[in-house]
Amino acid sequence: MNAPRGPAPEEISSGQRVAITACVMIATLMQALDSTIANVALPYMQGSLAATSDQINWVLTSYIVSAAIMTPTTGWLERRFGRRRVFITCVVGFVVASMLCGTATSLTEMVLFRVVQGVFGAPLVPIAQSTLLDTYPASTRGQAMAVFGLGVMLGPIIGPTLGGWLTEYYDWRWVFYVNVPIGAAALALALGFLPRRGADPSARIDIFGFATLGLAIASLQLFLDRGEQLDWFSSVEIQAELALFLLGLYLFVVHTVTARRPTFVDRRLFADRTFVISQLLVFVVGAVLLATLALLSPYLENLLDYPVLTAGLVLAPRGIGTMIAMVVVGRLIGRVDARLLLGFGFGLTAFALHEMSLYTLDVSEATIIRTGIIQGFGIGFVFVPLSTVAFATLPSELRTQGTGFYSLMRNIGSSVGISMMSFLLIRNGQILHSSLGEHISPFARGVQWLGDTVDLTTEQGRATVNDLVVQQAEVIAYADCFRLMMFASLAVLPLILLVQRADRPVGKPASAGAEMH
Template identity: 55%
Template sequence: MLTVSIMLATLMQTLDSTIANVALPHMQGSLSASQDEITWVLTSYIVAAAIATPLTGWLSDRLTVKRLLTISVVGFTIASALCGLSETVAQIVLSRLLQGVFGAALVPLSQSILLDVNPREKQGQAMAVWGMGVMVGPIIGPTLGGWLTESYSWRWVFFINLPIGVLALAGVAAFLPAKEPKRGIAFDTFGFATLALAIGALQAMLDRGEQLDWFGSKEIVIEALLASVSFAFFVVHTATAGKVSFFKRELLRDPNFAVGTFFIFVVGAVLYATRALIPPMLQNLMGYPVATAGLVTAPSGAGTMVAMLLAGKLLRRVDARLILLAGMSISALALWQMMHYTIVLSPSDIVWPGVVQGFGLGLVFVPLSTLTFSTLTAELRADGTATYSLMRNIGSSIGISIVQTLLTRYTQVSHANLAAHVTVFDPTVQSMLASSSRLGMAILDQGITQQSAMIAYVDDFKLMFVATLVAIPLLVLIRSPHAPSPGDVASHAAID
């Protein structure tokens, strides 16, 4: 029951990372907002969650895990209701900020709790259950959001969190053991302020860069400078602050945790970038309705769920690094299939590569989570899970920003290259221009634009394919889990 309650809270938060995307046009009309204003509905949530995530470790020590999780679930549920009741852009942006602040701790806390309440031999299965909420939520979010928006209203994209939040709160209150808070914990204000400013500026830059033409905009330049300078101050401060440091340097001394956080960065970039590319490709190039686009992309979530259940059982018998290798290889295979997409695709051409990629990512996520925390002491888990979640989110933001930017540029370059080979001496072009010059030119330009956009999508898939292959050799840096440490034994004894 505790696992179910925790996963409800996790699913609620991960769904909201993508469920509102498809409802933005409806929100824009209902709230009389401009395009620039309505994007802050997404940006405010992402930035607030990114800034608040690093606080999870300190707050869990100061308040205890149960109190912090209770506050987070209650705050997130109330903020969701406020989002659904909003009548102006300012109200919904403020409500989304609250959602991000309260929801930031849900994912890292859920992972930390499941690692604590399960002995080492069952942690693989626990990570499989946790991974379902984290990985499947963002995948089914757009499909569920599109259905709720079309069938009811965009407000139900937020109201759906209310029953989930109530059930999660009841379960946490009833089944999560209470502990005594740690007293006398110093807070590194300067360290947190510099890290929060760096993360907030980076997320804002990544989210708005494509709209504002990147460094052609003063806003993006200012955000880039803020992120760079703040992060430099944070690194220097952390290296010289001694024991009173916001970021626990012991995390980086654990090779498994350091390599694992890099891998989750890559997984976040590849997964979310692919999810960001496929729906607009289907709708803009191939004329798929929103609902149909959601239906053909949703089966990838089924592949992920099956793989996670399988990986949770295999971890007892097979070296986790071999499962991780298989998952990375299968994910690369799916991207290789996507590299061969053309402008003419059947639904099965979309479904099966998505299922293959979902299956591969499911095999990656479970052993990766298990190996990353297998050598980390129980005292560092709350901070470790917060850092782990933060790197996944930053990876997804960077991945989406890169592929969207390159998509625009690749389309322009491909259009110029294709147009250069179109001449009036070509018999096909002559036949198109024979009846009506303007109509023929418009049809020809539309065809060139579609083909150039398809080439750009394929080039993006190639980039992600290469990034996945480059990350595979780093598996040699991960060590096999050792026997349970005294900290783990003490942790389980205290829970029991």
């Protein structure tokens, strides 16, 4: 059954285009905020919900896993029910789930409501991105992706600051209640301006494809999220999750490649070289951006003794760099080869990470802010051209499915980056502590420099020296993590050469009924 497509970009008035942009950007920001806004409130939730340190982490894990599983279903949901209906339903469901999270009185309730929140939140970002791609003509899609990027990139950056402020001056429940006015604004604009697109009631989901990919994604997310808590492969649970991930991924790939008509994932997605390369690049973007934030917050709070709110304010200016970069690159994208912009963005990101690897316990707030702005500027120069070229060569009927996988790869990159850096930080810190401790003796120059303030023959003196060794070991371990992410940013530069120019013809346009092929 072929269904009519929505209006062509040329048929949409400038006023309606602005309203649609505002609508999807608000929804994107709302969903992106929830990826980090609850983190700083976890200690407060723990007391209110009578949870242990391990149990409270399920508030984050439940949302991440449910959203990851549901993201790839976005393409089928749009085909089956229509884009407008799915978007409105997801906004309403996300807001209701947020209100329920705010009223939760037990850990069980909170985890259940967070699962529901993840289910409804997952399709919002892919649908928002595909809506903008279909709303703007090809010549201005770079500017559209700049606007979209503001929501995606700024959400995780301002989340900790906003969450810390709400928790400090109001209550942790407001990190969920804040979604109500944001969602209401998105809903009002969607009801008034979001165009209707045809649905195909006969569209069926590929159950086997969904089940195997869902198994792989859920197992991977649990493996990454719980590995550090359970000491990785010494835990039977972690071994089982890795085995399930490999099994699910194997079955999904074999099914997609060999099935006569796999309806869950269109094979044409992976036949597009630029789209595949873009998935690898956005994986690195997700890993570097959120892993950096995950490292900097404890660095400022634990090593430099910054209050939570102060740490959030110091980290927030990197969002200014991102905003400036997206405005600039939105104007450059149609005039400058996107590959040059990508190379500049990754290079600038690598430079910022190199600067972070030089941080010491005496680093100033001005240095942290300056480096953050530089990194934000670099990420902005990467995200906009990458979001533009990733879908430039895809037929329009594959855009929603493509944006779903694009969001999935960014989120998986974030999970992998955070887990890997957290593991390396702890392991390297322990190794460095042992290595530095070997050189501690009454004859060591550093100990002699401390003079009469430290006496290694006393318990207090040994504890003081141990604290200093721990601090220095952690500083070096953080530096090693920043340096590793710098190398990762540089390592992807050769891949940019394989990206096809965004202004190259993409072949014949899709037919009128292709939207529901």
